[in-house]
Amino acid sequence: MASSHLLEVRNLSVRFHTARGTVDAVNDVSWHLDRGETLAILGESGSGKSVSASAIMNLIDCPPGEIVSGEVLFEGRDLLTLSNEERRRINGKRIAMIFQDPLSHLNPVYPVGWQIAEAAMCHGTGKDEAFARALKLMERVGIPDATAALKKYPHQFSGGQRQRLMIAMALALKPDILIADEPTTALDVTVQAEVLSLLEELQAETGMGLLLITHDLGVVAEAADRAVVMEGGRIVETGTPRDLYHNAKHPYTQKLLAAAPGKGEMRTGESARQPILKVSGLTKTYGAFTALKNADFELHAGETLAVVGESGSGKSTVAKLILRLEEASGGKVLWKGEDLLTKSHRQMRAVRRHLQMVFQDPTQSLNPHMSIYQIISEAWVIHPEILPKAQWRDRVNELLQQVGLKPEHAARHPHQFSGGQRQRIAIARALALEPEVIICDEAVSALDVSIQAQVIALLGELRDRLGIAFIFIAHDLPVVRDFADRVLVMQRGEIVEQGTVRQIFENPQELYTQRLLAAGLDPDPDVQAEHRKARLALQGAEPQRA
Missing domain, CATH: 3.40.50.300 (P-loop containing nucleotide triphosphate hydrolases)
Incomplete structure (x- = not known):
């Protein structure tokens, strides 16, 4: 049973019993994660990637779910054989998770500071120490005026800030493994780049292993050391982001790459037709805002x-x-x-x-x-x-x-x-x-x-x-x-x-536009490396507009 890896999944199979029959959500899946490494599990909805993570965290409802076979080895111990009490000592403290929709996973009736501190208090940390740690974590993940923000509620933060709060909560006990399930889906490109950069910085500080679950090839190119591609509950291909992009073997991986946007011919943007809609001076104020x-x-x-x-x-x-x-x-x-x-x-x-x-x-x-x-x-x-x-x-x-x-x-x-x-x-x-x-x-x-x-x-x-x-x-x-x-x-x-799409993408005039384009994620790791360089170069630039 021993494993040389921080986390190793061996031959995991999970099925669900539904009114329409049995669904094999995960079928004989094996992969590993080492300390300080970022492993991406890539696939579309229904591929089984999130179910795999749920099995690690013991979040599968059984029934209707059923773990049919396999092992999940954390530091050599099979998590699937532990009692609920033993799992509680590991979940949150040693293995933590952040979810796709933070608003659904943050309690709307409690201040966010309490929610972050609660994660530490549940594992034996004193109240004063837990709140002091919550404040430091909120400052570390970039929440403005963290002292005042401790007392605010989830709805008072933007989507990107709520995701940062979820990261702070997950890191409250300095876990060895962080599972991030679609952490940047539906976020703005600049916020998405900031969240991925933050995860990378925190990983460098703590040495944790990062398991990144995503359907976005650009996220894989930006953040992953290795990637596992899943389709229909099975692993169809593994490799580095560069190997997968330049030398994909499986038709499903090739299909994902072919569907990635941003590689086609740009439209001319020229129209000889009359405008059917003309907006001028359109303004909306809410009080002083x-x-x-x-x-x-x-x-x-x-x-x-x-x-x-x-x-x-x-x-x-x-x-x-x-x-x-x-x-x-x-x-x-x-x-x-x-x-x-x-x-x-x-x-x-x-x-x-x-x-x-x-x-x-x-x-x-x-x-x-x-x-x-x-x-x-x-x-x-x-x-x-x-x-x-x-x-x-x-x-x-x-x-x-x-x-x-x-x-x-x-x-x-x-x-x-x-x-x-x-x-x-x-x-x-x-x-x-x-x-x-x-x-x-x-x-x-x-x-x-x-x-x-x-x-x-x-x-x-x-x-x-x-x-x-x-x-x-x-x-x-x-x-x-x-x-x-x-x-x-x-x-x-x-x-x-x-301007036309070609003018904006090939010759942007405003610093803000340049920063938006540099924050975009590209499935080609080489192109993404250039985006990262451009993003870093623009961080210290001064705006051109007043």
């Missing part, structure tokens, strides 16, 4: 205008003001020459059929109590002039096929689909009203790389075939590079730069 200041831009028929920037830059505010989901404080939004901001709510109802939106999380934007047929046909209940009821069934079937689904899917409910399929349903719902503009607010940010590629290809095909224009709000710069015609760069409520 200005969320958007004097935004000016145009959208032409059949083009994709990407809006990029960090959280809080005003990207989503622009979308909400255009659609009148919030009221602007000033400016104009001219739709074919008519100012939308002066229209009544009744008049806006007629306009909205031409301006549709696809949201970031289809799980929340699709009604779980409605069938797919009801979700899509609801558009015609609100706008009955579009289509006679006798034609609804045929049109729903047509729309489902248009987004790559099947007519028989109309009878199902949202929970019966994957994340990528739910996003396709959201796109079909938007298409039901035959819009001229679709606003996509981070519509692909949380999807697996191959599903993301499929959705982007679908949107591109709809743009080219139907002439739909897109306002594409995103923080994923490689996707923007492949999909957009023109790009707006936003910072703190202002548009700091705009």
Whole structure:
């Protein structure tokens, strides 16, 4: 049973017993992690990567889960044979974990300082010492004004700050192993780079082993020493990031690499068409806070205008003001020459059929109590002039096929689909009203790389075939590079730069834009090494703007 590695998984198999039958989630998986090493487990949703980590932490509910076979050796001891009391001495103290969605894993009714200190107190640390350690950890992970922040609640922090708080909590007892399950998914590119850099610094200080679970090839290129590629519960390939990128053997690894965005031909960004949407001086204030200041831009028929920037830059505010989901404080939004901001709510109802939106999380934007047929046909209940009821069934079937689904899917409910399929349903719902503009607010940010590629290809095909224009709000710069015609760069409520995709990506003028591009993650380890150099070189640079 002895192992020379800090952590070793041997022949692990996990299955789940469901109403639809038995699912083999992990099948005969073996890998190891050494002290001071970063091992990435790479794969898409359903590949078994998170289940493997849950088995290590004893977080699999049995039943319905069942660990069929295997060993998980930590310093030579099989964790699967330990009692619950013995596991409690190890979990948190020796092996810690940070999760993908920190807001779901931080208790909303307790101050964050208490939650970090509690992790230490549960393992015998005195209260005063635990709070002193919590303060030091919050300072170490870069929380501003940590003394005051100790008393704040999770909702008072940004997404990146909440992830830093989760890291502080996990490190409260200086663990030997840190398991990070998709720690940067849906974070801004700059925050993502900061979180990965922080994990690397902390690892260098403590010598801990880092197990990084991800679907992002760029994260692997930036942070991993070795990678394990999983598909359908099995390991299909292992190697260094450079070996996997330049010499992938398995078709699944090759498919992941081929789906990675940012490598295709850039669009010209030139349009001879007249603008259908013209925004000028658009402003939004909340009391003394200005969320958007004097935004000016145009959208032409059949083009994709990407809006990029960090959280809080005003990207989503622009979308909400255009659609009148919030009221602007000033400016104009001219739709074919008519100012939308002066229209009544009744008049806006007629306009909205031409301006549709696809949201970031289809799980929340699709009604779980409605069938797919009801979700899509609801558009015609609100706008009955579009289509006679006798034609609804045929049109729903047509729309489902248009987004790559099947007519028989109309009878199902949202929970019966994957994340990528739910996003396709959201796109079909938007298409039901035959819009001229679709606003996509981070519509692909949380999807697996191959599903993301499929959705982007679908949107591109709809743009080219139907002439739909897109306002594409995103923080994923490689996707923007492949999909957009023109790009707006936003910072703190202002548009700091705009131009064709080629101008922005090949010759950015503003320091902020340069920093955004340097923070992007590339699946090629050699290119990513250049990004890292550029990021470090720009850290001390002075902004060019006042």
